[in-house]
Amino acid sequence: MSRAAGPSKLAAVAQRTHCFGAQRSLSTSRVSFAEVKAGPAISQTNRAEMTLRRFWKNVHVKEDESGNYLVTLDKRNLKTPSGTKLVIPREKRVMAALIANEWENQDEVLKQHALPLTSLASRALDGMNDATIRAGVIDALFKYFETDTILFPDEKPRALVRMQKEHWDPLFAWAEKELGVKLKLADGFAPAQQDQESIDKLRQIVEGFDIWQLAAFERAVYASKSFMIGLALVQGRLSADDAAHAAQVEVRSQIEQWGEVEDSHDVDYQDIRRALGSVACALVSL
Numbered sequence: 001m002s003r004a005a006g007p008s009k010l011a012a013v014a015q016r017t018h019c020f021g022a023q024r025s026l027s028t029s030r031v032s033f034a035e036v037k038a039g040p041a042i043s044q045t046n047r048a049e050m051t052l053r054r055f056w057k058n059v060h061v062k063e064d065e066s067g068n069y070l071v072t073l074d075k076r077n078l079k080t081p082s083g084t085k086l087v088i089p090r091e092k093r094v095m096a097a098l099i100a101n102e103w104e105n106q107d108e109v110l111k112q113h114a115l116p117l118t119s120l121a122s123r124a125l126d127g128m129n130d131a132t133i134r135a136g137v138i139d140a141l142f143k144y145f146e147t148d149t150i151l152f153p154d155e156k157p158r159a160l161v162r163m164q165k166e167h168w169d170p171l172f173a174w175a176e177k178e179l180g181v182k183l184k185l186a187d188g189f190a191p192a193q194q195d196q197e198s199i200d201k202l203r204q205i206v207e208g209f210d211i212w213q214l215a216a217f218e219r220a221v222y223a224s225k226s227f228m229i230g231l232a233l234v235q236g237r238l239s240a241d242d243a244a245h246a247a248q249v250e251v252r253s254q255i256e257q258w259g260e261v262e263d264s265h266d267v268d269y270q271d272i273r274r275a276l277g278s279v280a281c282a283l284v285s286l
Helices: 044-051 090-104 116-126 131-146 158-167 169-178 196-207 211-224 227-234 240-247 249-258 265-282
Strands: 059-063 069-073
Touching (some): 059 090, 090 265, 131 227, 158 169, 240 265
């Protein structure tokens, strides 16, 4: 079992030689060197990513002097890929326990997909504390909103229409009643044109998210391919399983009509629930 951390990646040295046409004449360009920049700090997380091997024996959760939680690998604090200490707030004890469980249940060969809460916590701490990154994330999510999948319902086949009504119509009603946002459907393939007032109300909600909520929302939107399904999950309107059903109405209607494709539909079923389940777990305050 490997216990050595992988070396930092260094930029390669670039060298180029040119030969010109004059007989018996050789000319070479100056040797230029690429700028060498410091890579990310070696942390337990990116050490595992580089080696893809389990190098630790014991995993524990401990409290720091502020009552927040730290996950330790062989008594060393777990850190984010950038080297930030992975500190879980005291009100997220469940999240700390689940992160520890992710690392405890890793086999000798690291399975990165089995660390969904670790990656979400790292995203929150490394990215969402930075005002520039945070603003960029929010802008990107609102561009996604323009082509939200629930704004493009189909009129056939019947199984798909039925599932859209079952899973999407309640989201329109929720948005109007609870958020004061009346969503407009897209016209053809063009992005739906929402009222600026509705956009402003949604932006106010998202901009009010803390780092954990925003990281969770980002994952929920990209996993479900829907701004509104992701928002409903983060706001507690949908469970992770309900959000997965809403996000997969098209796939589920195809399965109902044609049957399930092994190693495709069944894998997608688990993948989206892993992603959305990590969102739900990250939002638990306990």
